[in-house]
Amino acid sequence: MTIDHPVALAPAERAVRLLGGDLTEKALALHLDGLAGVDAVGLEQRAAGLATRSIKTSSKAWALDTIIRTCDLTTLEGADTPGKVRSLVAKAVTPDATDPTTPRVAAVCVYGDMVPYVVEALGSLHGDPDAGLVSVAAVATAFPSGRASLDIKLADTREAVAAGADEIDMVIDRGAFLSGRYGLVFDQIVAVKEACRRPDGTYAHLKVILETGELVTYDNVKRASWLAILAGADFIKTSTGKVSPAATLPVTLLMLEVIRDWHRLTGEKVGMKPAGGIRASKDAVRYLVTVAETVGEEWLTPHLWRFGASSLVNDVLLQRQKLRTGHYSGPDYVTVD
Amino acid sequence: MSRLAVPKTYKLYIGGNFPRSESGRTYEVTTPAGDFVANAALASRKDARDAVVAARAAVKGWAGATAYNRGQVIYRIAEVLEGRRAQFVDEISRTEGVTQAAAGAQVDAAIDVWVWYAGWADKYAQVAGNGNPVAGPYFNLSVPEPTGVVAAIAPQQRVGMSLLGLAAVVAPIIVSGNAVVVVPNQQAPLSAITLAEVLATSDVPGGVINVLTGSPVEMAPWLAAHADVNALDLAGAADIEWVDLQLSAAETLKRVLAPVSGVPAPALERITAFTETKTVWHTKSML
Numbered sequence: 001m002t003i004d005h006p007v008a009l010a011p012a013e014r015a016v017r018l019l020g021g022d023l024t025e026k027a028l029a030l031h032l033d034g035l036a037g038v039d040a041v042g043l044e045q046r047a048a049g050l051a052t053r054s055i056k057t058s059s060k061a062w063a064l065d066t067i068i069r070t071c072d073l074t075t076l077e078g079a080d081t082p083g084k085v086r087s088l089v090a091k092a093v094t095p096d097a098t099d100p101t102t103p104r105v106a107a108v109c110v111y112g113d114m115v116p117y118v119v120e121a122l123g124s125l126h127g128d129p130d131a132g133l134v135s136v137a138a139v140a141t142a143f144p145s146g147r148a149s150l151d152i153k154l155a156d157t158r159e160a161v162a163a164g165a166d167e168i169d170m171v172i173d174r175g176a177f178l179s180g181r182y183g184l185v186f187d188q189i190v191a192v193k194e195a196c197r198r199p200d201g202t203y204a205h206l207k208v209i210l211e212t213g214e215l216v217t218y219d220n221v222k223r224a225s226w227l228a229i230l231a232g233a234d235f236i237k238t239s240t241g242k243v244s245p246a247a248t249l250p251v252t253l254l255m256l257e258v259i260r261d262w263h264r265l266t267g268e269k270v271g272m273k274p275a276g277g278i279r280a281s282k283d284a285v286r287y288l289v290t291v292a293e294t295v296g297e298e299w300l301t302p303h304l305w306r307f308g309a310s311s312l313v314n315d316v317l318l319q320r321q322k323l324r325t326g327h328y329s330g331p332d333y334v335t336v337d
Numbered sequence: 338m339s340r341l342a343v344p345k346t347y348k349l350y351i352g353g354n355f356p357r358s359e360s361g362r363t364y365e366v367t368t369p370a371g372d373f374v375a376n377a378a379l380a381s382r383k384d385a386r387d388a389v390v391a392a393r394a395a396v397k398g399w400a401g402a403t404a405y406n407r408g409q410v411i412y413r414i415a416e417v418l419e420g421r422r423a424q425f426v427d428e429i430s431r432t433e434g435v436t437q438a439a440a441g442a443q444v445d446a447a448i449d450v451w452v453w454y455a456g457w458a459d460k461y462a463q464v465a466g467n468g469n470p471v472a473g474p475y476f477n478l479s480v481p482e483p484t485g486v487v488a489a490i491a492p493q494q495r496v497g498m499s500l501l502g503l504a505a506v507v508a509p510i511i512v513s514g515n516a517v518v519v520v521p522n523q524q525a526p527l528s529a530i531t532l533a534e535v536l537a538t539s540d541v542p543g544g545v546i547n548v549l550t551g552s553p554v555e556m557a558p559w560l561a562a563h564a565d566v567n568a569l570d571l572a573g574a575a576d577i578e579w580v581d582l583q584l585s586a587a588e589t590l591k592r593v594l595a596p597v598s599g600v601p602a603p604a605l606e607r608i609t610a611f612t613e614t615k616t617v618w619h620t621k622s623m624l
Contacts, residue, residue: 321564327585328386330565331393 025183129302144240189231235271246276275308350533352391353543369434395544400514408458483514485567499525509607
């Protein structure tokens with residue numbers, strides 16, 4: 001695709017720093033298309049290698065607690081009700097009623113219209129996960145397809161932020177990205193970021209969902225990751241959970257490598273959230289290994305790493321109960337979601 | 338030129354698949370005289386855990402099938418067993434060290450056990466259930482329902498029961514709709530795995546019967562303490578510390594059936610031991 005006239009882009013701070021003051025779509029496209037290609041075989045081999053690590057005893061106990069501490073407990077169904085959201089909040093606050101030492105999850109992730117119910121149900125426990133409290137995350141921008149006009153996406157975002165969401169999970173326009181209109185995707189992320197601004201000048205954290213299952217190639221995932229980071233994403237997230245394949249280990253590794261490169265380049269830390277399809281603790285531990293080996297253990301905090309999951313927590317709780325009691329537990333001893 | 342024989346690898350049977358043990362361990366199956374017969378998988382506690390997960394997943398569909406259908410499926414096991422009679426006779430006579438005639442008699446007896454229990458599938462509820470008299474215009478019905486996942490230790494004596502003992506333990510458990518994780522005869526496990534091949538080709542849904550060859554002493558404590566196992570059949574556990582097994586089973590309120598000497602005789606009580614009675618009220622018509 002050729003761009004005849006330089007199209008000016010929204011002056012996102014990171015992009016201006018990297019690409020220069022007169023930010024145009026052409027400059028962005030040149031940068032993204034100039035990224036080195038991904039060695040797909042090498043990437044998958046590296047991910048498979050990381051998945052073979054054996055994590056036992058005290059390391060396993062630490063890993064299980066870390067999975068819970070960095071989990072966004074999620075319900076994103078058409079059938080969600082205020083009652084279901086309240087019971088999810090109860091679980092977020094007390095994941096295992098048989099063991100009060102169980103940490104709380106990082107956040108509860110819901111559709112925008114459910115945010116007020118989450119805020120109400122959390123009450124005084126609403127706050128920073130670093131302080132042992134639970135944040136509220138909302139999906140916005142016409143999740144999961146993202147097929148709506150920009151005005152509607154921004155209104156969706158503003159409403160969730162106004163209702164008390166601490167974190168916004170937005171989706172990118174995959175159609176625009178795949179047809180090469182990087183500028184449109186970029187401008188939308190910048191606009192949504194601005195819509196995350198609260199009246200007091202602070203911002204809700206912005207997680208940008210790439211929906212890697214629709215991006216087809218690893219090269220595209222790498223470009224989209226760079227694009228999202230340049231546009232100001234606080235987190236980059238793999239998937240909505242509504243498209244298969246959702247999060248995979250190689251894709252997560254690739255996105256972490258982009259985050260690592262960005263950190264080396266600028267010193268800034270961007271967060272990562274794999275979401276969808278991670279159901280077993282064993283799989284989740286593999287992701288933790290990948291994080292520690294790619295960007296470092298300091299990323300394993302709720303401000304830089306999240307799991308987007310609904311059934312994962314139950315499996316982690318079963319494993320915790322096994323470590324605590326010495327015998328295998330069963331689904332009768334965790335919640336029915 | 339002589340042909341090189343292709344010996345069979347005897348693996349586990351979990352969830353309708355034939356995996357090796359996750360531990361990678363095997364043990365040698367020998368004749369009573371000590372001659373090598375085959376390698377069998379030596380299941381670990383993690384295989385037991387996986388088997389329980391597979392069994393739990395299978396309970397809903399199996400218990401939800403009609404009693405008539407379950408009876409048909411179990412009868413089909415007997416049919417397919419009959420068709421592979423020669424293979425069973427061969428394996429039993431080698432591992433137990435008995436004559437072909439004795440092995441043949443055992444296979445016949447095992448087939449008869451399957452048929453006997455298949456017949457009970459749509460009848461035991463009439464015997465074990467009841468319409469209770471109550472003081473009011475209500476039907477009050479007690480019906481037996483399967484308890485869920487049952488862990489079982491098959492009879493372990495070397496001679497005369499490797500296939501028959503397994504059938505006599507497994508058939509009454511599954512007939513009501515339970516799923517089973519069974520540890521077959523440790524010294525003569527080949528016929529159990531061949532039976533699993535029969536099961537895999539005879540309409541029994543994967544996960545309803547899971548076979549873990551190996552040591553009952555090693556696996557039984559994990560199964561007895563497992564919170565997702567509903568009942569424990571200790572038929573073949575006489576020689577291990579089964580009182581401890583009962584104690585840990587009590588922690589999660591499991592039903593426990595005590596060890597028996599020899600092969601458990603076919604009995605309705607073995608079916609009802611793994612059922613729970615549900616009583617429901619229903620209004621009568623006033624007309």
